[in-house]
Amino acid sequence: MSRTLVIVESPAKAKTIEKYLGRGYAVESSIGHIRDLPRSAADVPEKYKGKAWARLGLDVEDNFKPLYVVSPEKRQHVARLKKLASEADEIILATDDDREGESIAWHLYQELRPKVPVKRMVFHEITRDAIQHAIEHPRQIDTNLVEAQEARRALDRLYGYEVSPVLWKKVAPKLSAGRVQSVATRMLVERERERMRFVSGTWWDLLVTAATRDGETFPARLTDVDGVRLATGKDFDPLTGKVKKGTEVRLLDEAAAKALADGLTGQTLTVTSAEEKPFTQRPYAPFITSTLQQEGSRKLGFAATRTMRAAQRLYEQGYITYMRTDSTNLSQEAINAARTQVKAMYGQPYLSPQPRVYAKKAKNAQEAHEAIRPAGSSFRTPESLRGELSGDEWRLYDLIWKRTVASQMADARGRSLRVRLTGKATGGEEVGLSASGRTIDFPGFLRAYVEGRDDPNAALEDRETPLPPLKEGDRVHAESVKPEGHETQPPARYTEASLVQALEGAGIGRPSTYASILGTIQERGYAIKKGQALVPTWTAFATSALLEHHFGRLVDYDFTARMEEDLDDIAGGRAQRVPYLRRFYLGENGEGVALRPLIDSKMGEIDARGIATIHVPKLDGSGIEVRVGRYGPYMQRGEEKVNLPDDLAPDELTFDAAAELMSRPTGDRVIGTDEATGHPVVARAGRYGPYVTLGDGNPPIRSASLFPSDDLKTIPLERALRLLSLPRLVGVSEGEEIWAQNGKFGPYLKRGNDSRSLATHEQLFTVTLPEAEALFMQPRFRARGAAAGPLKSFEYEGRAPIQLKSGRYGPYLTDGERNATLRKGEEEGTLTAERALEILEERGKEPKSKAGKPGRKTGAAKASGTKAKTGATKTTARGSTVTRTVAAKTPARKAPASKTSARKPAAKATPARTKTAPKAPATPAKAALTWADLKPHLGVLSEQERALVTATRDQGRKVEEVAPTLGLDVKKAKGMALQASKKLNQAARGE
DNA sequence: CAGTGAGCGAGCTTCCGCTTGACTT
Secondary structure, three states: OEEEEEEEEOHHHHHHHHHOOOOOOEEEEEEOEEEOOOOOOHOHHHOOOOOOOOOOEEEEOOOOOOEEEEOOOHHHHHHHHHHHHHOOOEEOOOOOOOHHHHHHHHHHHHHOOOOOOEEEOOOOOHHHHHHHHHHHHEEOOOHHHHHHHHHHHEEEEEEHHHHHHHHHHHHHOOOOOOOOOOHHHHHHHHHHHHHOEEEOOEEEEEEEEOOOOOOOEEEHHHHHEEEEEOOHHEEEEOOOOOOOOOOEOOOOOOHHHHHHHHHHHEEEEEEEEEEEEEEEEEOOEEEOOOHHHHHHHHHHOOOOOHHHHHHHHHHHHOOOOOOOOOOOOOOOOHHHHHHHHHHHHOHHHHEEOOOOOOOOOOOOOOOOOOOOOOOOOOOOOOHHHOOOOOOOHHHHHHHHEEEEEEOEEEEEEEEEEEEEEEEEEOOOOOEEEEEEEEEEEEHHHHHHHHOOOOOHHHHHHOOOEOOOOOOOOOEEEEEEEEEEEEEEEOOOOOOOHHHHHHHHHOOOOOOOOHHOOOOHHHHHOEEEOOOOOOEHHHHHHHHHHHHHHOOOOOOOOHHHHHHHHHHHHOOOOOOHHHHHHHHHHOOOOOOOHHHHHHHHHHHHHOOOOHHEEEEEEOOOOOOOEEEEEEEEEEEEEEOOEEEEEOOOHHHHHHHHHHHHHOOOOOEOOOEEEEEOOEEEEEEEEEEOOOEEOOOOOOOOOOEOOOOOOOOOOOHHHHHHHHOOOOOEEEEOOOEHHHEEEOOOOEEEEEEEEEEEEEEOOHHHHOHHHHHHHHHHHOOOHHHHHHOOOOEEEEEEOOOEEEEEEEOOOOOEEEEOEEEEEEEOOEEEEEEEHHHHHHHHHHHHHHOOOOOOOOOOOOHHHHHHHHHHHHHHHHHOOHHHHHHHHHHHHHOOOOHHHHHOOOHHHHOOOOOOOHHHHHHHHHHHHHHOOHHHHHHHHHHHOHHHHHHHHHHHHOOOOOHHHHHHHHHHOHHHHHHHHHHHHHHHHHHHHHO
């Protein structure tokens, strides 16, 4: 008998379909995508490791050719599919009928390499008829659609993996940017900015309880006084908290409202109009993923992940249809089932006369599945499942059932009433009031489902606000009058549910990702949850500001919408993937985003400190600045700096709150007085940990770190004074003083320019002169370094042994020549000699060249180019060392001077040096290129970059000098020079 | 954000969309 292998995406779906197909068919699942671009360097096959583009997983120089790898956790499963495929007579790829599904089918085809006929089939609902129909109407893989998916994938990778590193450099490491998350974050930030600018306003009005002659009462609200409309919330300017200019309204304050209330109590009011309008309301569309999450949140209080978890279980057990969908469409089977149930449970009048079809599409919907509904051709009622389903699952099923059934019910019908009244207060004011009511004559679908409410019956009552029968000319009596004060409210923060709604509205993100987007922005520290609200962090402000100012097009709300249009063109064969990606990544005739050149120019331009400084409108003019630093957000006013508490939302930082924080005691604790000097001794928590100071000023007279054995909370005065007595003069040796002091690397001895570490902190107090001299007899670092012997040693025939050592970056392997750090999953304990050899062979690296030591690393990167023009055109590895040594002399002239005499300049020079220094070690390993080597590649640079580079290198001018002539500030120019040099080197190496 | 002497195997962080377990808490 022939065997057909059908492959779908989800195992639960496979199970169902297998039932429908019967004998001769084996149904398997791919479990989602089976291959993807490598996530990180570890996933890149050896063959491609050295490539410049390996990090991206896309060969940006060869038509954005993607490098696909089967992820490690999928390998076993793919192998199984391969085997099954080899045993089948025919294969049907039945993945979802959308862009991603088509791509999965194509990847399956590529990876399984079947030797039997392969067909593609699609269906949008899992019913016997639909499957049968699909089987009878197979098609081929749509390669245009696959191309569109590949373009989408590539764009997301390029965006994410190229822009994220900009954030690492300019904001903080490990941050991320992406087409979806960056827009989501921006939405939160913009809303919060509105809240930060918001100034609330106050207004008063009157709530009148009016009584008819028959004694029926109803509420009416004051709307105008002496013919002038009363101010309400919408009349206020959110930026000033005052009534908008040019608005003709009457604003009541508390006193006026009270006086008017007194004057109106007991007065007669006349009905001047009573209008009644009929209304009908249609039921909501059946659930899709986003609306399910929203209602799960509003009605059940579930977070998006909780809703999805429960839905997944319901789906797997066959209670509901697929839960990740953007289609509101119901299959015929579902419509029949719903209608049958409506008739049976609520009666014919409650049934919609015609079957309802919900055609309204969500933006960018792909509609591969049905709406989310109870499964099967007759729905199980929630009541009948009470014993079968537990907590969350039952409640969610109940919700889905109600929404589905309601969607085939009749419209709700009712009347809305609007009544206007006038009256006169004792003070002579003519007042106008209004009352409105709502009566439901026929609840229709509201019997089953009221949006946003848990209990439809209770909600129905709430929806009714009946008024007594009133007609023009009727007189009523103002029984009681209550003045009410109101404050305007800032726009509400997003919740998980409303953010998903907003994203969906903009066509951003997919049903399968909504929940994880919320996770991502929280994991990256862009948002925290406060109750239901998503509050953006200061980091989110800094990141968003950077992206908005420098990569504005990437965080446009309609960036995705435009992308979708382009992808549609690719899918329809009207456009091609490669030119599309080229425009996005490289740009073409000044068109397209041109991401790579954009980043190259921005790297130098973006001022990290400026980006870290966050504009807080309410602190304008206060001299207080808010900044995100390495240790979190802080405020600064002049020299004063204060951390911002973690739980302070940005919009809560008003001027008063800031002033209070600035004046708050910093947590310093005076532990006593030094009798010798009369100064207080203070225990403090600093950035380098706990310490004590003599004197409470800033800066203090002296300070000293606590030893690890000390506790900041309990440290006695005596101990603090003892710590403050350091450094200690141990004695004089070889004509120089030996001092024992505590430093950033721990306790150490210092003699002239020489130093030795001490083993313990307490030795600072106990070490004697002979002991100290003995230590100075030893070579450096012996005290600490030598103690760490190899953890393990592996012996080999005909090869040097490999040792496992413990280093500051964790365990690593070395054979003296090359080193390799152990990665996650490579346990020290289970490491075999064989595996150790493999690892070292695979990715062992020669340690950094030791030749660079003599002249210090200062400025080597920049200087090497300037000097190299005198050197040989052809450069060997050794030649480069020479170049570097020569080059290093230029800054070396300054270095000793700054070290001995002027302390401050030396300290200030450090950051600049650390920025350029990392480039230096990389150069000799790859053989430094001379200016002559680089010059032919000037074409890769922008005009400005080229002008800068030629001026500095060809003419030997300084960046500081050239920058103004190019209209650049020095900082930017320096950054640009660095980037340009990087690009030139890359180009020259043919990378 | 206090202020101090060196010198050591660096290597990785990150995207969006499809899908489930296999883990631990």
